[in-house]
Amino acid sequence: MGGLDIHMRGVACRHGRVEAVADIDLEIAAGETVALTGTNGSGKTTLLRAVLGLHRQVTGTILVGGRGATSPAEWAWRRRSCAWIPQKPAAGRFPLRGEELLTSSGAPAEAQEAADRLGVGPLARRPLHTLAGGQLQRMYLARAIGSVAAGAGVLLADEPTAALDFAGQEEAADVLTSLPVTLVVVTHDRTLAERCDRVLEMAAGRLREGR
Numbered sequence: 001m002g003g004l005d006i007h008m009r010g011v012a013c014r015h016g017r018v019e020a021v022a023d024i025d026l027e028i029a030a031g032e033t034v035a036l037t038g039t040n041g042s043g044k045t046t047l048l049r050a051v052l053g054l055h056r057q058v059t060g061t062i063l064v065g066g067r068g069a070t071s072p073a074e075w076a077w078r079r080r081s082c083a084w085i086p087q088k089p090a091a092g093r094f095p096l097r098g099e100e101l102l103t104s105s106g107a108p109a110e111a112q113e114a115a116d117r118l119g120v121g122p123l124a125r126r127p128l129h130t131l132a133g134g135q136l137q138r139m140y141l142a143r144a145i146g147s148v149a150a151g152a153g154v155l156l157a158d159e160p161t162a163a164l165d166f167a168g169q170e171e172a173a174d175v176l177t178s179l180p181v182t183l184v185v186v187t188h189d190r191t192l193a194e195r196c197d198r199v200l201e202m203a204a205g206r207l208r209e210g211r
């Protein structure tokens with residue numbers, strides 16, 4: 001199994017005066033699949049965004065594949081190494097089309113093939129904001145598959161099955177847990193959590209091992 005390891009020591013994240021994440025120590029081995037569960041607002045999204053450098057008010061140490069990120073070149077490496085399925089797609093200034101999202105994976109042909117397999121290939125010409133929630137999640141999953149084909153060793157997925165129908169949830173769980181990467185998936189979906197090697201629970205910004 002491929003993948004990169006993740007190391008966190010004393011990680012804390014603030015949103016202004018709100019301490020969203022506190023005192024996180026975590027080791028995830030290369031190729032491990034980890035479900036991150038917990039109450040709403042407990043800091044799960046903030047923690048994933050911190051790994052990607054999308055959240056700036058972060059202290060402590062985060063290493064992916066043994067490498068920290070400070071310089072723009074290091075952050076560029078981190079973003080290539082970590083495929084990302086966001087909870088809410090960023091609203092850009094211009095409507096982004098499906099095929100642009102797929103191309104942003106770094107492996108457009110593989111991402112398009114994955115979109116075809118997931119049943120959203122023909123929708124790739126449409127602006128993303130015109131897709132139904134489940135179609136959009138499938139498009140992001142296809143982009144993540146492209147990112148892995150392009151060399152990402154980690155997949156950070158934020159509630160990737162929340163908008164899917166039952167069959168879609170099963171299919172997405174199969175795809176997510178069989179990719180040759182380290183998976184950290186924020187989810188409230190028990191079936192997906194049960195398929196992961198470890199379940200971690202967050203409450204009020206702190207982490208504990210669920211099983």
Ligand SMILES: Nc1ncnc2c1ncn2[C@@H]1O[C@H](COP(=O)(O)OP(=O)(O)OP(=O)(O)O)[C@@H](O)[C@H]1O
Pocket residue numbers: 015016018020038039040041042043044045046047
């Ligand atoms: N942009 C923001 N500005 C201010 N506070 C924020 C912002 N984003 C998140 N927060 C706060 O940080 C805390 C953690 O939020 P976060 O989105 O990380 O939680 P979560 O565990 O992912 O929740 P959910 O399961 O509901 O998606 C919450 O108290 C939230 O209100």
